[in-house]
Amino acid sequence: MSTFIDLYNYWIFIFLMMIGFYIVIAQGNLVKKIIGLNIFQTAVFLLYISMGKVKGGTAPIIVAGDASYSNPLPHVLILTAIVVGVATTALAMALIIRIRKAYGTIEEQDIHEQDASL
Amino acid sequence: MVAIAVAVMRDLFAIVMLFGIYSLLTAGIFVSLDAVDVAFTEAAVGAGISTILILSTLALTSREEKKSTHSRFLPLLVVLVTGATLVYGTLDMPAFSDPQAPVHQHVAPRYLDQAQQETGVPNIVTAVLASYRSYDTMGEVTVIFTAGIAVMLLLSAFRHREDEAGNLNDLSHHPVLKYVARLMIPFILLFALYVQFHGDYGPGGGFQAGVIFAAGFILYGLVVGIDKTRSMFSDSVLRWLMASGLLLYIGVGVVTLLLGGEFLNYNVLAADQVKGQHWGIFLVELGVGITVTATMIAMFLAFSEVRRPE
Amino acid sequence: MISSHLPVLQVILPLIAAPLCVLLRRSSLLWLLSFSASLGAMVIAWLLLQQAGSSGVISYILGGWAAPWGIEYRIDTLNAYVLLIVTAISSVVLLAAKKSIEQEVPQQHWPMFYASYLLCLTGLLGITATADAFNVFVFLEISSLSSYALISLGRDRRALTASYQYLVMGTIGATFILIGIGLLYMLTGTLNMNDLAQRLPAVAQTKTMLSAFAFLFVGISLKLALFPLHLWLPNAYTYAPSIVSAFLAGTATKVAVYVLLRFIFTVFGADYAFSVLPLAEILMLLGVAAILFASLSAIYQDNIKRLFAYSSVAQLGYITLGISFLSVSGLSATLLHLFNHALMKAALFMALACLLYRQGGVKFSHVKGLGRQMPWTFMAIVIGGLSLVGVPLTVGFISKWYLILAAIEQGHFVLVAIILFGSLLALVYVWRIVEQGFFSASDDHTDVKEAPLSLLLPTWLLVLANIWFGIDTSLTVGVAEHTAHWLLELPAPVMPGATP
Structure with missing residues (x-):
């Protein structure tokens, strides 16, 4: 049972990741796909941050005295990854607006039908 | 749990709202994991910027999602395989928050020990x-x-x-x-x-x-x-x-x-x-x-x- | 003094030029700035290749922080070679960009177009030069986001959906890579590739490392458009502006192949990678599938751009097939084909840019009987196509030759047959274009003129390169064989029977 206690944080992340990933590949709505992508990415962020946690540690801002701190490196990496994520989302949204203007729909299926009928 | 709701619901507007909440919750988890900087950013970005962008997009497109007639089987299979690979991978992982884990051994200690002297x-x-x-x-x-x-x-x-x-x-x-x-x-x-x-x-x-x-x-x-x-x-x-x-x-x-x-x-x-x-x-x-x-x-x-x- | 900074200057040059493009108003300056940045990077890549060849690995620490703490650039012959391919293709394509863009992209978008192009170049160069696993992800996203933007500029509305599809698949790929890198970091506490290579053997038995490898492999394969994860590629290449197709076809997938090689051979080690998973079999099977399915699909296309896009997927099949042999001649074939395929496809897509410039489309119906009106363009397609088939005196022959050699060495005669059959299929789809161009009743195209010189010259530069490097192979074969030996003789002992 100790494995479960030790790893539950990681399993939560895996669960979230699976939901997000499922939304991305199974849904036909373009906006919802991107939301799924975001959930997927956030789950990965959780993985990174979880591995940086140290029992009894605090946020890695050095204060006087001896304290134990959590690992700062995953935090830095994820800060970067969050920014990359929002950049991707913004670009995707702009694309969706253009797709809607060109096709009049944001459903994958309708778009395929329109293209096929050309 | 919020994530499941997102997967199931069809009203996109509500989904985006839930997504904002989800981001805030994630930010909360980040704080509890000592990642204050990350939490700050996630709150500002996930709950703020992303939500605004998606909402603006919805306003310009449409609110309701159509019922999907996709086959659910293949995506589900892909997701399950991916998840299984990860669960398999976790089996040998160092336990959560163990200070002896290799993550905390090699590169990170130098940052914690010397970064303040080296960068002020x-x-x-x-x-x-x-x-x-x-x-x-x-x-x-x-x-x-x-x-x-x-x-x-x-x-x-x-x-x-x-x-x-x-x-x-x-x-x-x-x-x-x-x-x-x-x-x-x-x-x-x-x-x-x-x-x-x-x-x-x-x-x-x-x-x-x-x-x-x-x-x-x-x-x-x-x-x-x-x-x-x-x-x-x-x-x-x-x-x-x-x-x-x-x-x-x-x-x-x-x-x-x-x-x-x-x-x-x-x-x-x-x-x-x-x-x-x-x-x-x-x-x-x-x-x-x-x-x-x-x-x-x-x-x-x-x-x-x-x-x-x- | 400058020479010690070459590794970083290479990436910084296009990166500085990109925001400057956004600020510039004069379109002639825009082009000049972009071209000189790309050309400068090419000269640096050439110098780096010389340096790496003569004095071994060049290490450059960014920010002055030593390797596992800071980010390091490590240049060896492998990535110097890839850097040279990317910058060379980018420079030649840019030569033609001015004219082609004038017609295909509205003027208000030019500054942003050149900026995105340069950012994409920056990203590709950054991925190639770095020795830091996370840095790969960051620069991967720079190149990806800018290529989504570039693709969406295509005139057809399907460019938008192609770009969206690529965005979703690309982001999934990048996130998989991110998971892989995270797991590796979790096991070792480091992100530096060299450092990882030293520390990973200690944890080689863990399940975590295996799943890290699986995620990286799938993630990179998505970016590489390895069959069956190639679905984004045909649309993206078909609907992007011609210049973008030529640039991406010559560079983006090549860099993905490089990343795969880098992770398999220098981070995980060939020993590990080929023993924990049946990697050789997987790569071989997918390679063969790509060659057969994609070549067959190519035959049934009626849009020539799409035809060549499918052909690209097939060519990537040859490239992965080469890796699967895990032998010097196999890897040499892979490395040679990286260079050679970049030359062929860039030449072919540039020729299509010429066609598009005059005809506004590249379906078969657009090119009927045009061979007489646009002889130079069609000759370029013919020679590029022959190179694709693998006819002697072209570069295509050289890489096929090595690939067949590698297959024979290991007694895989079925594969020899498949490679030859793939060439036959290539001959069929190239012939279809020739037939339409020369032997089809001309519609009223009599007023169509040959493409302008500013498009034809760069196209022919690439076509001649196809012939030149098909005859004088000292540079390409030299580097490829050297690198293949080096890759296989890294810390891990070579697999039995792999070296001659």
């Missing part, structure tokens, strides 16, 4: 972000810059004409909101400046400050009118700001090159190492702040000025 910055996240892995951060600013110009490329041709009535994101007809918001804006901007320059000591830094700064102007745009904000930030001003922030960052690197150091080696910026680091970190964070602010405003304006579909 007590917030180790800032030290690593803006100095040890400064090059990554430059890449990050470049990503934001890229997204900014991509959004402008995609949407600039579809800007509505001045005389068209009814802005998409316009709250200027609510007098109370307008008044309260006007009161808040100076404080938001002040707070952003604090976050920008206090990143050395507490959570914060150029990126978070940029987002908050932009939020201030976005609020201004919402209550006073998009056109007013646009008159403050024309496309060319925004472009100029976006580029100059990135150029400032690269410029610091080029100066360090010219002074005989490696690219982005701040030590050569001043006679004293800590002073050099201080200047370097200050300047690159400023670069980040400028580019992020300008890009966020540019994106917001681009999204709000798209003509609505009939």
Whole structure:
């Protein structure tokens, strides 16, 4: 049972990741796909941050005295990854607006039908 | 649990709201895992910027999702295989929050032990972000810059004409909101400046400050009118700001090159190492702040000025 | 003094030029700036290749922080070679960009177009030069986001959906890579590739490392458009502006192949990678599937751009097939084909840019009987096509030759047959174009003129390169064989029977 206690944080992340990933590949709505992508990415962020946690540690801002701190490196990496994520989302949204203007729909299926009928 | 709801529901508007909540919850988890800087950013970005962008998109497209007739089997299989691979991978993982885990052994201790002496910055996240892995951060600013110009490329041709009535994101007809918001804006901007320059000591830094700064102007745009904000930030001003922030960052690197150091080696910026680091970190964070602010405003304006579909 | 900074200058040059493009107003300056940045990077790549060849690995620490704490650039012959391919293709393509863009992209978008192009170049160069696993992810996203933007500029509305599809698949790929990198970091506490290579053997038995490898492999395969994860590629290449197709076809997938090689051989070690998973069999099977399915699909296309896009997927099949042999001649074939395929496809897509410039479309119906009106363009397609088939005196022959050699060495005669059959299929689809161009009743195209010189010259530069490097192979074969030996003789002992 100790494995479960030790790893539950990681399993939560895996669960979230699976939901997000499922939304991305199974849904036909373009906006919802991107939301799924975001959930997927956030789950990965959780993985990174979880591995940086140290029992009894605090946020890695050095204060006087001896304290134990959590690992700062995953935090830095994820800060970067969050920014990359929002950049991707913004670009995707702009694309969706253009797709809607060109096709009049944001459903994958309708778009395929329109293209096929050309 | 919120995530499941997102998967099941069909009203996109509600989904986005839930997604915002989900982001806030995630930010909460980050705090409990000691990642304050990350939590700050996730709250500002996931619950703030992303939600605004998705909402603007929904307003321009459609709210209801159609029932999907996709086959559910293959996606489910792919997801299950992926999940299984990961669960399999976790079986040998070091236990959660174990201080003896290899993650905490090799590279990280040096940051925790020496970063303060080497860079003079007590917030180790800032030290690593803006100095040890400064090059990554430059890449990050470049990503934001890229997204900014991509959004402008995609949407600039579809800007509505001045005389068209009814802005998409316009709250200027609510007098109370307008008044309260006007009161808040100076404080938001002040707070952003604090976050920008206090990143050395507490959570914060150029990126978070940029987002908050932009939020201030976005609020201004919402209550006073998009056109007013646009008159403050024309496309060319925004472009100029976006580029100059990135150029400032690269410029610091080029100066360090010219002074005989490696690219982005701040030590050569001043006679004293800590002073050099201080200047370097200050300047690159400023670069980040400028580019992020300008890009966020540019994106917001681009999204709000798209003509609505009939 | 400057020479010690070459590794970083290479990436910084296009990166500085990109924001400057956004600020510039004059379109002639825009082009000049972009071209000189790309050309400068090419010269640096050439110098780096010389340096790496003569004095071994060049290490450059960014920010002045030593390797596992800071980010390091490590240049060896493998990535110097890839850097040279990317910058060379980018420069030649840019030569033609001015004219082609004038017609295909509205003027208001030019500054942003060039900026995105340069950012994409920056990203590709950054991925190639770095020795830091996370830095790979950051620069990967720079190149990806800018290529989504570039693709969406295509005139057809399907460019938008192609770009969206690529965005979703690309982001999934990048996130998989991110998971892989995270797991590796979790096991070792480091992100530096060299450092990882030293520390991973200690944890080689863990399940975590295996799943890290699986995620990285799938993630990179998505970016590489390895069959069956190639679905984004045909649309993206078909609907992007011609210049973008030529640039991406010559560079983006090549860099993904490089990343795969880098992770398999220098981070995990060939020993590990090929023993924990049946990697050789997987790569071989997918490679063969790609060659057969994609070549067959190519035959049935009526849009020539799409035809060549499918052909690209098939060519990537040859490239992965080469890796699967895990032998010097197999890897040499892979490395040679990286270079050679970049030359062929860039030449072919540039020729299509010429066609598109005059005809506004590249369906078969657009090119009927045009061979007489546009002889130079069609000759370029013919020679590029022959190179694709693998006819002697072209570069295509050289890489096929090595690939067949590798297959014979290991007694895989069925594979020899498949490679030859793939060439036959290539001959069929190239012939279809020739037939339409020369032997089809001309519609009223009599007023169509040959493409302008500013498009033809760069196209022919690439076509001649196809012939030149098909005859004088000292540079390419030299580097490829050297690198293949080096890859296989890294810390881990070579697999039995792999070296001659």
